[in-house]
Amino acid sequence: HLVNPGDLVILIAYGVMNEAELRDYAPRVVFVDADNNQVELGSDPAHAPEGSGLITPRMLSTAH
Template identity: 50%
Template sequence: MQRTMLKGKIHRATVTDSNLDYEGSVAIDSLLMEASGLQEFEQVHIYNIANGNRFTTYVITAPEGTGTISINGAAAHMASSGDLVIIASYSVMDESELVSYAPKLVYVDGANSIKEISGHLMGNTGTAGSI
């Protein structure tokens, strides 16, 4: 049996730009991509904490250390600069892979700098929790 599992997420990231006229995608700081295990052109789900919108797009790389989270193209209607979002990717795994499975969970501050990287949920502390 196979299961779809959370592979990685960036929790409570702040949208830095919303660009309707761009081709599409979400641009993510390459440090955040690496920490969460995201690859360029990988499909991601974005959950907007500010307004409840949920949408799917793909990742493009933003310059390292910029803290960039830019929602582009049609998805720009779903999030505005300053909104808090959760960016999540999923993977299909065999039951045997679940024995050693741990997602890459990246918790960031208001400037999208990494505060913590974990393999388990931090709980409802007001700064982290489940998707």
Template identity: 65%
Template structure:
């Protein structure tokens, strides 16, 4: 049996632009794409922390080092420039495959520059319990 697991995520990125006049997708700085383990044209989910919207789209690379998180097409009705978003990719794998695999979790600052990369996340209460 295959199950669905988190492969990678970018936590609380700031949307740099939202453009309705585009075919669709999300444009990301390739440095963010690589750090999260995303692939070009891969389906990802967008969770808008600012307004609660949730949607799926696909990744296209922007300019390296730009910090771009650009929302394109119809998604620009749901996500605005300046919103905080979580971007996540998932994949199907067996329990055996999942045992040795940890997701790539990328934390960024307000300019979408990478501040840290982790292989797991815990809520503060749980993290403190393990300290």
């Protein structure tokens, strides 16, 4: 087994597309809570929802 019930799992999907398809592509980033309920939907892969305990890379570049 790669994962078990209760494990935190991060899913990432990649796609192959041509330039025409890429122009119309809009990525989606979905954050869920511990019960797998959607809590936030966005398109910025670097966004970290407030209160999630995650740190956006933008904050790392300004931290000293």
